Amino acid sequence: MGQADLAVTRAQIEDFLYREAALLDAWQLDEWLALLTEDATYRVPSNDAPGADPRAALFTIADDIARIRARVTRLKDRSAHAEYPPSRTRRIISNVRIVGEEPPRAEANFVVYRFRRNEDVRQYVGHYKYEFRVVAGKLLIAKREAVLDAMELASLGAVSFIL
Amino acid sequence: MRLVVNESLRFEVHRSALADPAVHELESRRIFERCWIYVGHESEVRAPGDFKTRSVAGRPVIFCRDSAGRVRVFLNTCRHRGTLVCREREGNAERYTCFYHGWTYDRDGALYAVPGQGAYPPGFDKNELALKEPPKVAAYRGFVFLNFDAGAVSLDEYLAGAREYIDLVAEQSPSGEMEVIRGTQEYDIKANWKLLVENSFDDYHLLSTHSTWLNYLKNAGVEMKRPAKGEMLPAHGVGKDLGNGHGVVDNVNFRGRPVARWIPIYGEAAKPEIERIRAELVRRLGEKRAARVADTNRNLIVFPNLVLNDGSSVTIRTFQPLAPDRMRVSAWALGPKEESATARAVRLDSFLTFYGPGGFATPDDIEALEAVQAGMAAWREVPWSVMSRGMAKQGEQLNTDELHLRAFWIQWDKLISR
Numbered sequence: 001m002g003q004a005d006l007a008v009t010r011a012q013i014e015d016f017l018y019r020e021a022a023l024l025d026a027w028q029l030d031e032w033l034a035l036l037t038e039d040a041t042y043r044v045p046s047n048d049a050p051g052a053d054p055r056a057a058l059f060t061i062a063d064d065i066a067r068i069r070a071r072v073t074r075l076k077d078r079s080a081h082a083e084y085p086p087s088r089t090r091r092i093i094s095n096v097r098i099v100g101e102e103p104p105r106a107e108a109n110f111v112v113y114r115f116r117r118n119e120d121v122r123q124y125v126g127h128y129k130y131e132f133r134v135v136a137g138k139l140l141i142a143k144r145e146a147v148l149d150a151m152e153l154a155s156l157g158a159v160s161f162i163l
Numbered sequence: 164m165r166l167v168v169n170e171s172l173r174f175e176v177h178r179s180a181l182a183d184p185a186v187h188e189l190e191s192r193r194i195f196e197r198c199w200i201y202v203g204h205e206s207e208v209r210a211p212g213d214f215k216t217r218s219v220a221g222r223p224v225i226f227c228r229d230s231a232g233r234v235r236v237f238l239n240t241c242r243h244r245g246t247l248v249c250r251e252r253e254g255n256a257e258r259y260t261c262f263y264h265g266w267t268y269d270r271d272g273a274l275y276a277v278p279g280q281g282a283y284p285p286g287f288d289k290n291e292l293a294l295k296e297p298p299k300v301a302a303y304r305g306f307v308f309l310n311f312d313a314g315a316v317s318l319d320e321y322l323a324g325a326r327e328y329i330d331l332v333a334e335q336s337p338s339g340e341m342e343v344i345r346g347t348q349e350y351d352i353k354a355n356w357k358l359l360v361e362n363s364f365d366d367y368h369l370l371s372t373h374s375t376w377l378n379y380l381k382n383a384g385v386e387m388k389r390p391a392k393g394e395m396l397p398a399h400g401v402g403k404d405l406g407n408g409h410g411v412v413d414n415v416n417f418r419g420r421p422v423a424r425w426i427p428i429y430g431e432a433a434k435p436e437i438e439r440i441r442a443e444l445v446r447r448l449g450e451k452r453a454a455r456v457a458d459t460n461r462n463l464i465v466f467p468n469l470v471l472n473d474g475s476s477v478t479i480r481t482f483q484p485l486a487p488d489r490m491r492v493s494a495w496a497l498g499p500k501e502e503s504a505t506a507r508a509v510r511l512d513s514f515l516t517f518y519g520p521g522g523f524a525t526p527d528d529i530e531a532l533e534a535v536q537a538g539m540a541a542w543r544e545v546p547w548s549v550m551s552r553g554m555a556k557q558g559e560q561l562n563t564d565e566l567h568l569r570a571f572w573i574q575w576d577k578l579i580s581r
Contacts, residue, residue: 044521046346048252055508058346058496061521062512070382074375074523081372082526151252152349153520154491160526 008104008132008139014096016139017108017128021091024162029072032162036141037133040065043145044159050147060159071162082160088115089161093128103142104132110146112163122156124163125149167576174551174569178542181355181535186579187487193578194467195220199301199308199321201469201481202226204497205234206305206342212255212270216247218483218491219309225249225259225294226307229271234302236309237272237294248294259294268294304333305341306469324405328463332473334456335422336499337443343479344511348494350520354532355539356468356482356490360571362528363470363480364412364462366400366562367552372531376517376524380418384427387417400460400562402553408466408574410567416460418475418517421510422499423457428516429509436505464567466574476514488536494519 016035023032044061045052054062063071074080095109112124131143146163150156166177166186180186202219203226214227216239223239225248241248241261248259248268258275260267267276272294280287298313306329308318319326333339352359362368370377380387400414419426423441425434444453460474472478477497482490496514498507517524538545550572553564560566 046348048349049346052345054511055504056345056511058344058348058511058514058519059521060348060519062515066383067516070379070523073382074379077375077378079374080527082530152347153351154349155351157350157352158520158526158529160521160530 007101008098008134010096010098010106012139013098013104013106013130013132014093016132017093017096017106017130020141021093025089025091027075027086029075029162033069033072036065036068036144037135038065040068040141041143041145042068042071042162043143044163045145045147047148047150047152060153061163075161080160082158085117087161089113095127100131104134104139106130106132114161124156124159165576165580167572168547169569169573169576172551172554174549174554174565174572175547176550176572178539178546178548180575180579181357182487182539182542184487187484189579190484191221193581194575195484196311197315197578198467199299199310199315199318200467201465201479202236202300202307202309204305204341204343204479204495205302205307206340206500208234210255212257213253214249214256214270215253216249216251217493220311221483223247224297224309227256227270230269231271234300234307235272236297236300236307238296240295241266242274242292242294243277272296304329304339321407322465323407323409324403325407325409325411325463325465328405328411328461328471328473331456331461332471332477332497334448334452335444335477337447337501338499340500341477341497342500344496344498344507346496348519349491350529351485351489351491352482352529352532353489354529354536355487356484357571357575358532358535359482359490359492360464360468360470361568362532363472364402364410364464364562364567365565366402366412366414367565368531369563372527373524375527379516379523380428385418402560402562402564402567404566404570405463408571409464410570411461411463412562412567414460414474414562416458416474418460419513420457420460420474421476421506421513429513433505433509436503437509440506464571466571472518475517476510478514478518488539 042063045059049057075083078084090113092111093108097107099105099107108128114122126148129145132139133142166180168175200220207215208228211228211230214225216225225237225239227235229235239247243266246261246263248261256270258267258269265278269275274289274292297309297311299310301318303318400412403411416424423437423444425437463471468482470480479497480494482492484490498510515522519525550565550568553560553566
């Protein structure tokens with residue numbers, strides 16, 4: 001196989017991101033975990049420090065794989081009160097761009113609409129930064145960062161679901 | 164009408180205190196214009212000209228360092244016709260220029276230039292038109308407060324018993340200097356601000372509200388004292404009234420501390436570093452004081468709206484009432500200035516396990532507060548909340564009792580009812 005055969009196409013990345021979004025919107029969190037490498041990270045930086053390093057700056061979320069799994073365990077528990085009853089979300093993913101090849105890296109814009117009972121819709125707007133790894137022929141997420149555009153969380157409140 | 168009933172074995176708070184716009188208005192005048200209100204930490208403005216803009220007690224302020232290196236607080240409003248003179252979140256300013264008509268102030272607040280000044284009548288004096296400052300600004304161990312009451316007692320006197328707990332924070336740094344770490348968590352809660360006061364040092368809610376967080380610790384191999392049947396976690400903590408409405412829960416540590424008690428969540432690689440920090444602490448403070456600093460967790464309330472959560476991390480949390488049923492929370496991580504990169508990473512990671520809008524516990528607290536606020540809509544039919552835990556007890560009160568909550572409310576009632 002030549003180099004060209006190994007390259008991941010934008011169509012593949014888009015299919016992958018749409019599938020991931022569908023799993024998260026459906027709260028199929030165990031299936032979502034299967035999209036991650038064994039050393040994956042998931043981060044949401046503080047709104048006023050979007051380019052920072054979580055070892056040196058306070059983030060909203062800076063999970064290693066153990067914490068991601070614990071987050072899923074928590075969210076599946078009815079005692080995760082902030083997400084019980086679970087909110088409804090609808091993710092719109094767009095402007096997907098491949099920004100690196102070895103390893104494959106992509107960025108995409110997102111709008112996540114979040115609905116809870118008797119509450120106005122909350123709109124989480126921003127961009128994703130992904131780093132992928134091909135493991136046994138399968139594309140997996142090695143790094144996943146959701147950067148919010150809001151200047152502060154303010155009326156968005158908590159990020160209690162997986163953004 | 165009294166909003167707080169305090170009798171020998173009965174303590175109740177009237178729910179209108181959490182819902183009524185008239186009470187909210189009264190608080191603005193009698194509490195937020197009378198008490199020392201937290202502005203920021205000295206480390207946030209290091210160099211002359213450094214500034215942060217924020218809202219304190221509903222006022223826009225510029226928190227900054229002047230050309231002489233002094234920390235200053237200016238009301239962020241042009242003396243001309245009122246425009247904000249600084250609209251950026253943070254930065255370093257040589258001057259503050261009002262963009263509307265071009266009035267310009269220097270970094271010491273003095274009015275420096277007025278375009279077309281000649282058109283003003285005689286008697287127009289730039290010296291009388293410097294940026295306004297609150298009547299009082301003072302700091303205790305790096306924590307800067309303002310007071311809109313020129314007749315207020317000194318900050319030291321005001322802080323009363325809270326000083327001891329702020330000292331315990333400062334002593335975690337070899338030089339006594341702590342610093343605010345980059346990254347601000349700013350989020351709204353659709354609840355009355357006093358509900359967050361209660362929540363911040365209410366250990367009664369830990370088991371029922373935070374079971375998923377306790378499970379997380381347990382699954383991560385953290386050894387926890389199991390509570391005896393009928394007891395509440397964490398065992399052997401106490402709740403204290405520190406005077407002037409301040410209060411604290413002072414607990415035996417089971418959840419780790421960056422300074423300096425290792426738990427498995429920190430990872431094996433961080434163990435030597437935490438042990439080194441502990442050794443420095445013991446050398447500097449002696450065994451006994453080091454244990455006081457490093458083996459207890461303290462959640463401190465400085466009346467009315469500053470919280471220092473001094474445990475699995477050191478969190479500065481302050482909140483501004485926006486409406487009877489809404490507040491804006493700002494939270495920062497605080498660490499020793501000299502902290503190594505490894506220890507800093509442990510601190511920030513430890514912060515996020517529990518705290519913040521993406522943590523494993525704070526979102527459930529927010530949910531609890533918003534659920535309380537929703538319940539407040541029935542305050543006319545169900546007017547009283549019960550806050551009498553521990554009242555029949557002599558002597559020491561537990562962290563799961565409500566003595567410290569009552570201390571807050573008694574001071575609140577004193578200020579509101581006069």
